[in-house]
Amino acid sequence: MEETITPDAINAENDTVLDIENFSVDYGWGENAVRAVNNVTLSVRRSRVLGVAGESGSGKSTLVYAVTRLLRSPGVIAGGNARLTFDDPSASDSKRRTVDLMAATSRELRSIRWSQLSIVLQSALNALNPVLRIGHEFDEVLKAHRSGMNKAQRRERATELLGMVGLNDDRLARFPHELSGGQRQRIMIALALALDPQLVIMDEPTTALDVVTQREIINELAQLRARFGFSMIFITHDLSLLVELADDIAVMYAGNVVEWAPATDLYTAPRHPYTLGLLNSSPPLSGERRELVGIAGSPPDLSQPLSGCSFHARCPYALERCATDVPELRVLDQTGRKVACWLHDTPAMVPAPLRRELATAQPHPQVSDPVTGEEVAQ
């Protein structure tokens, strides 16, 4: 996981897997429409992990479902672009191919889905069909996308995939309800990797699990990523979890991306008051104990028109203009990190907690090594 973040790395144009541009999503139509995702621009770098953090209703899942064209009614894509770039397996010269996900036909989408873009949902119990055996789930995916494989080969591949997540192939004959929550989620991860996709979307994959299982699965994910090099979007409300796993983190609030930065920078030196609030409300991974402080107030009602910054009503540092002018997500400094906050317009006005030095000299703020899972001395 050694990496050097070159300036402007997080929006390096040429090596991204997924580009999301000015993306907006509504729930409902016309006057009753509620804007759930507002003009979001994000990208996922090749073989990197983009963490998307935010509380419930921040639009993080909606964004991802809309981008992958999996959003269900009454969700409506109100505008924006999304492009998926992947190594085309059918092209002999292994050329990269870019597909405009918004313009793709259902046939194109079908061929991209799972083979280039797979997804793991929060509840594996609901994501697995209750009346089908686990083996069937693997079989149908391989059947649909790898028509050349015969039954024995499909079975072999399924066994191999289960082995990757530490499960015996006798699980293939089981039904979902016969397995534990951790096993089910491991099966979902194995299933997501079945076709060597370019990008795997994890929608709160560990939220429904206990912390021990959560830890095991996060470590396994890091290992699998080191081995296969797929890109990942990891959605969670748990910012401290993301710091370990993600290369970049985008923080969403009320449908907007308010901060987007390399994970370590965002964790050690947040620049947006909301990010700071999120960090203060979860226990630190290392260092001295401190009092946990929640964010006062509650997220805005998106069905009402908002003026200014969506966070201004809860922001302890709000300026006068925050209530009227909408801040844009702009590049803040030479690292390429972005923030949508008026405070940074006048550097002298930035309060101390949002001015912390970047942790360039400090060790990576993690308790355990993502590859080996070993605890790092605190």
Added chain:
Amino acid sequence: MRMLARRLSLYVVTAWVAITVNFLLPRLMPGNPVQTLIGKMTGQITPQQVQAIRLAFGMDLNQNLWDQYMGYWHQLLLGNLGVSITLSTPVATVLASAVPWTVGLIGVSTILSFIIGTFAGALLGWFRGSRLDSIIPVATFFQAVPYFFLGTVVLLVFGSNLHWFPVLGAYSPSVTPGMHWDFVLSLIRYGQLPVITIVLSSIAGWMLGMRNMMITMIAEDFVLMAVAKGLPRRKVIMHAARNAVLPSVANLSLAIGLVVSGALLVELVFNYPGVGNLLLQAVQNEDYPLIQGIFLIITMTVLGANLLADVLYFILDPRTRTEAAV
């Protein structure tokens, strides 16, 4: 398997209760059938005949209730259901000639209605809100029209006026019943109209039930997953339908249970020689042994159908196979 065995023992108990009630019912009625019968004969009856009737009913006055009950069981196990008073034929023989007609007619209609309705319901659920939805009020209309009225109208229009279909009976009087092609063709030809009537008037239930369950299932994560997996649409629909069909299967068992009894009106309208017709005759003639026999058959089919549904459910839904934690 233990689960199934436990269910089975429950069925045995239920069957015993049903048979016992069937035995007690005529004996609890005001007056008694023997008396009614004797009354009908207006004095032209000898004491020997009276005793013969009593014996035929298993209502020997010299026996107490317990001995009568034992006798009833004994005869039942021998397959002896008594003798029909009006037809002077053993009840078992009468039933054997009527049951196949009803089971054939109503069974075929019920299964056809189930298959077509469920299939249509799955598609209606998947393509909800499309123009396909206009089928629903039409189907509901046919279900709302009384069964026998629909039958009469269909009979008048397509049978009597247009002469597209034969009007009465189960097969052409010119063919002799038997296992040959002519007879089978005639059966199908004569069966069409009643089958169409029953299917028309019952399909809406299957369709709406399946449609609603489909809509519930479509919201489930595993259907979203099926789409995300890039499966062909047919397979995605199957993911939802495979789960949505479970309540319909439970309902099918109830419907099959009514196959033997539920066709009274259709059989009357189309003059079909089945159990419904027989029951009506038996009631009109106060033919108690026959009524009792028919009740027994109906009870047993309902139980049998329920058992069948349990087994089917057991196969279709793996979750029912695990024992409930007590």
